[in-house]
Amino acid sequence: MDGDYDDEEGVKRMCVGATFSVMVIIFTFLTRIKCRRRSLRSGPSAEKMRREKARSELMSRIFEGYSDSCQNFVRMRQGAFMKLATLMRKQQLLKDSRHITVEEQLAISLNILGHKSKNRMMRTQFIRSGDTVSKYFNRVLEAISRIQGRFMKQAPNEVPQEILSNPSFYPFFKDCIGMIDGTYVDAMLPAALVSRFRRRKGVTQNVLAACTPNKLFTYVLAGWEGSANDYRILQDALSRPQPNGLRVYTGKYYLCDAGYTTQPGFISPYRGVRYHLKEFAGRTPQNRRELFNLRHSSLRSKIEATFGILKNSFKILTAKPHYPFPTQVDIVLACTVLHNYIATVDPEDELLNETNDIEEEDAAEEITEETNVVDFTQPQTVREQNTSKDEWRSLRDQIAMDMWIDYCMKYRHGDTHESAL
Structure with a gap:
């Protein structure tokens, strides 16, 4: 009997408590409505x-x-x-x-x-x-x-106008569709992750980007550790299915620096040969490899200039942002999209060096229309990979020879003798 009495008392207390809670909610609601009406009558403070x-x-x-x-x-x-x-x-x-x-x-x-x-x-x-x-x-x-798909489109399968109109680049780089490179952006991370992102100049994320000669970004992959190798990040970009992966067309290629390797779709400079533009100051190329490296550097420097414009326009990329790391990655992507947006709608902006124009089309529709896109997701044996690299090194050699013959005919009276080769 006592147990039944205790149960009834407990139920009564629960009902009283619930009733009180409902009354408090109703009172609060009515008070807020009253305050809002008073505010509307009296206007803003x-x-x-x-x-x-x-x-x-x-x-x-x-x-x-x-x-x-x-x-x-x-x-x-x-x-x-x-x-x-x-x-x-x-x-x-x-x-x-x-x-x-x-x-x-x-x-x-x-x-x-x-x-x-x-x-x-x-x-x-x-x-x-x-x-x-x-x-x-x-x-x-x-x-x-x-709006990334609207203002950042992957490089089209055609000769860029900047190459087509420059006799130093055309027809030698007629199959070049852009340049790739990596850049470092300061990062803030939890102590447990700092060691993975630390490099010689501090804690950073490594950002891979591709751009066209008119300084428009066509692909950006952010969020990799600063200690990661550039070539490893490129392999990640290539292994991703479209439209998230870097697109490479059959027979076309990007120019890249010596941090990458010459392989299908990518041509790097000759190693052990003068490359940077400042190294050629006051000196003319002495052989085909130096000439190739000079013009390769001249064209690939467009992406370095693009990075410079980007970081000069958006100073947050040169600071340590106090945001969660996923937000830091979004910030990098947002800045590159805004860079392309400004170049598209206001090509006369003083921070840009060249005028640009992008047709406003849907990125997903573009992808379905492209043909001859190389599928890097398919596995290859080591022998097949080495064979492909040898073929592309031979292509680089042929481009260098064609450049050298044309250069000698124009500036050396046809003398093709090479020194320091």
Whole structure:
């Protein structure tokens, strides 16, 4: 009997507790509605109006201050910025909220990317909470990643105009579709992972990129450890199925530096021979290998210049960002997409050296239309790999000989004698 009495008392207490909880919820809900109605009747507070006015004045200074105020603040000119905001709205990648517009979301995020600004600095300038700044920064990164297929397309299977119009490169590099190289970006990681990412100059992530001679990125693979070998990262890029892998066409190739090897789809310079442009200052090539290396370096330097423009435009790539590592990877990808975006919609931007144009097509549709794409996911025996490399080394030798004969006919009165070969 006592047990039944205790059970009844327990049920009564539970019912009373539940009833009280419901009453608290209803009271809180009604109080909030009352406060909201009072706020709507009385209008925004003086403090809120002061903050909104300060933000409005800041945005006006960005767009209507000095002629270069917009570019200095968000790393692109006003026309490009407004087109980006329109694109984000049209594609529903970003939306105006009750308290913050798409333009302000972009201004905050682009200033962080362009000037490695801290969260607390954005809080002060835009009078926003740190959570708000962080939330919209991540939303903008996600939105930029979703326009990657529109502004970063893999290299087409055709001769780049920069090669076609230059007699030093054409017809010798007529099958070259771009250049590849790696660059290091400072990284912040948990102590347990630091050793994997540490290299001689600090803790970094190793980024593989491909670009065309007009300094547009066509492929980017970020997130590898700074200690990883460039060739290993390239193999990873090639082993990924399309559209995530680096695309190489049959008979076409990328130019790469001596950190890689000459193999199907890639031609590196001759080792043990002068290569960098500064090594040829005041000296003319003495043999076919030096001439090949000189012109190879001249064309491949385009990607080094592209990296320079990228890091000069987006200073966050030269700092140690205090974000989770996946976000650090997204930041690298976002900066490369923005680089291509600026070059596409505002080719006269002073930070760019050349004008560019990209047709706005769907990347996935492009892939299905391409033919003669080399499948690097298929295994090969060691003998087959060595045979393929020998064939491509022979191709490099033939290109070097054709260059040398043409060079001698133009500048050495047909004398093809070589020294220091």
